[in-house]
Amino acid sequence: MNQLLKQFLLGLPFTFAVTTSFGQSFNTPESVEYYPTDSSYFVANASSGEIFKLTANNALEYFVDGLPAGPHGLELVGDTLYACTGGSVHAINAATGEILFVIPIGGSFLNGITQAGNQLFITDFSAKKIITYRIASNTFNTFVDGLLKTPNGIIYDSIDNKLVLVNWGGSAPINAISLIDSTVTELTTTSLNNCDGIAMDCEGNFYVASWSPQRISVFDHSFTAEPLTADVTGILNAADIY
Secondary structure, three states: OHHOOOOOOOOOOOOOOOOOOOOOOOOEEEEEEOOOHHHHHEEEEOOOEEEEEEEOOOOEEEHHHOOOOOOOOOOEOOEEEEEEEEOOOEEEEEEOOOOOEOOOOOOOEEEEEEEEEOEEEEEOOOOEEEEEEEEOOOOEEEEEOOOOOOEEEOOEEEEEEEEEEEEOOOOOEEEEEEOOOOOOOEEOOOOOOEEEEEEHHHHHOEEEEEEEOOEEEEOOOOOOOEEOOOOOOOOOEEEEEE
């Protein structure tokens, strides 16, 4: 399990040494996204309207600044980086940092984001709904509305072709969402509070970041076994993990 954990970075905090220049520093890092082209990570600096780039040699560089809100969730699709920015999504050239266009989804507080095929699925934390954006046609609509809990992190489960959602709040359940008819079902109840991020590894295990307790919990793919506590220390309000 420890070897698998080495593939992941935590949204909050970054506990390893980082070489900075020109005074760059993390300011509420919310989400990380791996960029395989140069083995770097994009980091959403949620409190400053910036996206940083953490290079392969641990140098911290500005990538995008001046975003209107957040950014929060990040998702890389090909050479385009999509960033949740308040009620909209910014599409950014992953190689150059150029803002390509803005998707005016009209959300309240867009938070988590994941890709399934040619679509993005985005959680609206405040409105308690999930929005889908179709990349090819540049169209969007509400996919799930009226959620009982507050949606936060979301991931596409490529094994079972469904979305898996973690929720904010006390004793937060973990939900599955059908891509066929948007039906929401409960995968498991938990004793976790304020679940923020979720990731899945190549063996189908799910990693869930929670604020209380401050930890990463590891669930098997079927959510039938008792969750394990990941061997990670120094966690404070861990957010979106990769």
